[in-house]
Amino acid sequence: MSRMSERGGGDLRAWARRHGYSLLSSVGTLVRNPLTSALTIIVLAIALTLPLGLNTALVNLEAVHDNLDRLDSISVFLELDAGEDGARRVASQLSSWRNILAVDPVSPETGMRELAGATGLDRFEVGDVPLPWVLEVTPNSTVDIAELAERLRRAERVDMVVVDLDWVRRLDAILGVFSRLVILLAALFAASVLFVISNNIRTEIQRRREEIEILALVGATPGYIRRPFLYSGLWMGLGGALLAWLAVHAGLWMLKGPVEALAATYGASAELTAPSVQMLGLMLTGSGVLGILGAWVAVSRQLARINP
Amino acid sequence: MIRFEHVAKRYPGGVQALSDVNFELRRGEMAFLTGHSGAGKSTLLRLIAVLERPSRGQVLFDGKNVGRVSSRQIPRLRRKVGVIFQDHKLLTDRKVLDNVALPLLIAGYSWSEIRRRVRAALDLVGLLDKENTLIPALSGGQQQRVGIARAMIAKPPVLLADEPTGNLDPELSEELMRLFCTLNELGTTVLIATHDLDLVERLGRRTLVLKAGCMIDDRSGAGAGRRDGEAGP
Incomplete structure (x- = not known):
């Protein structure tokens, strides 16, 4: 070997x-x-x-x-005396804004039903609280919500604008x-x-x-x-x-x-x-x-x- | 090839296995190492394969002091020494083929070359038909021969054997010793520790005798046979 x-x-x-x-x-x-x-x-x-x-x-x-974020909507509370006509008018105005996708008017009656439903209280227990017309505004997805809310606040017949950004x-x-x-x-x-x-x-x-x-x-x-x-x-x-x-x-x-x-x-x-x-x-x-x-x-x- | 200069080995605990051993084994030489069990035969072999380091003195392998080589160099040195162990040291969960192939696998030979060489080696030790047998299915003598095949398969320049014929019947022992002689004639340096004195005598090779850790005799081939013959019963 x-x-x-x-x-x-x-x-x-x-x-x-x-x-x-x-x-x-x-x-x-x-x-x-x-x-x-x-x-x-x-x-x-x-x-x-x-x-x-x-x-x-x-x-x-x-x-x-x-x-x-995209589904986020803004609640626009109108003045109490705006009435249905006023609400519809403002709604059609707002829906022409470039930054707004949709405007959904909510009548005081619907609002009352939702409130009663949400609180679990009977309608009559809630009582005769005067509710305004509310416009549920769906903004464009790209928009700056805070800025849009500010503009809405200055719009005609608008009493209050509520944006619930806290939970986001x-x-x-x-x-x-x-x-x-x-x-x-x-x-x-x-x-x-x-x-x-x-x-x-x-x-x-x-x-x-x-x-x-x-x-x-x-x-x-x-x-x-x-x-x-x-x-x-x-x-x-x-x-x-x-x-x-x-x-x-x-x-x-x-x-x-x-x-x-x-x-x-x-x-x-x-x-x-x-x-x-x-x-x-x-x-x-x-x-x-x-x-x-x-x-x-x-x-x-x-x-x-x-x-x- | 292998030289011991004033080598002593003391194990932890105070057991003095070797004390002042001197001898030289030249390249291509073949010698037997005899002595009673406990005389230090295994320790001497283990020092050559760097399985132990000497406590004192020098073990020279090819001119290199193996007591001083770094751990990194040990594998390279061990590949130059084929060792046949008394307790076989085989992988018991593997086949004969895998065991014998081990040194070649480590060296990185191709599988076809490994197969060829394993068959050749198994043929030499008479186990060609056991290639695919698991180790526990073999007898002690067969396991010993697997160990021998493994030791020589990579053709190392030095072969060390610790009681290689311990488990074999006389006929097989004789046959294997002849095999060692053949390998030696082909150039391998061989050192065999054994207490089979009859066999040593018959082969008439150089014989080193250890007693209680000291080298008490170093008989050259021809003389060994004659002297033992005279002193025989």
């Missing part, structure tokens, strides 16, 4: 083959322990589903918020809190992904301690020994991200009916937005990198113990 003969290719090809063998070995490990692998991936998926689900909810709420601002603030919460949760669960994978690889290394020793005995470099574990970490990360993605899609599918029913009560139609493909890419990359990182931490610590 001759000395260390030809390697059947250059160093680069040998390197690529070593990587290929490591990759196959990592897949082999996953396949040989299907239950352990599946459980780990499910745990990771659960950890990732929460921030992804919340983010999806946030995206959808923001869409609702945008819709509400409140919703804005809530969404702000919510989106910060999503970021915090994402960071928290990213850390948990790191630890779950790191811990999993650590037990895997302990289980395969003998194998690692043997590899070291026959001259494997630390890099060679480390590689299959890094691949395992990567597979777990990718698997977890993919499963979380599917879980959120399944969740959206299950919520579709009830959300549509809810939207119908507001006379609106709702279209749930699923997480984008970019988001899937981001999750796969992030989770994959975390997987490799977690594995690296675990392997480096264990290797330092094994080598003399």
Whole structure:
């Protein structure tokens, strides 16, 4: 037998083959322990589903918020003595304004019915409160509501203009809190992904301690020994991200009916937005990198113990 | 090729495995290392493969002090030494093929080349039909031969064997020793730790004798056979 003969290719090809063998070995490990692998991936998926689900909810709420902005109407209270004729006249005037989409006059009788309905009081309990004609003005979506309200205030026969912007601002603030919460949760669960994978690889290394020793005995470099574990970490990360993605899609599918029913009560139609493909890419990359990182931490610590 | 200069090895806890061992094994030489169990044979082999570091003295491999090589260089050095372990050190959840292929996988050989060489090596140790058998399904002697196939598959310049015939019947032992002799004739430096003195005697090679961590005898090939013959029962 001759000395260390030809390697059947250059160093680069040998390197690529070593990587290929490591990759196959990592897949082999996953396949040989299907239950352990599946459980780990499910745990990771659960950890990732929460921030992804919340983010999806946030995206959808923001869409609702945008819709509400457009549906936002201004209540214009006319002077008490304006009467039906006056109200109709003002209404037709206002509807010719460029910034106004629609004007809907509400008679004092209708107003009274709504008031009674809203307060839950009998009409006669409310009594004979004089109510003015009210014009519900729907502004153009692009308009500056505050400025339009100011112009309406100066218009003929207008007593009072009510713009309820408070709840819009409140919703804005809530969404702000919510989106910060999503970021915090994402960071928290990213850390948990790191630890779950790191811990999993650590037990895997302990289980395969003998194998690692043997590899070291026959001259494997630390890099060679480390590689299959890094691949395992990567597979777990990718698997977890993919499963979380599917879980959120399944969740959206299950919520579709009830959300549509809810939207119908507001006379609106709702279209749930699923997480984008970019988001899937981001999750796969992030989770994959975390997987490799977690594995690296675990392997480096264990290797330092094994080598003399 | 391998030189020990005043080598001592003390394990943590105070066990003195070797004390002041000196010898040289030249390139292409073949020698047996004998002595009672506990004499330090395994430790001596482990020092050559850098599985241990000496407490004192120098172990020179190819002129390099292996006690001083950095951990980064250890894998490269170990690839030059094929080691056959007493307890086989095989991957028990893998097939024979995967075990024997290990050194070639690490070196990055192509799969077709690996298959070819594994078959050749298994043929040499008489296990060609066991290529796809899982390790636990093999007898102790067969496992030992898988270990031998793995040690020699990458054609390392040095082969170390720790009791390679411990689990084998006399016929097979003889056959395997002949195999080591053949590898040696092809240029491999071979050092075999054994207490099978009959076999050592019959092969008439250089014999190093360890006793309680000291090298008490170093008999050249021809002399070893004759002397043991005279002292025999």
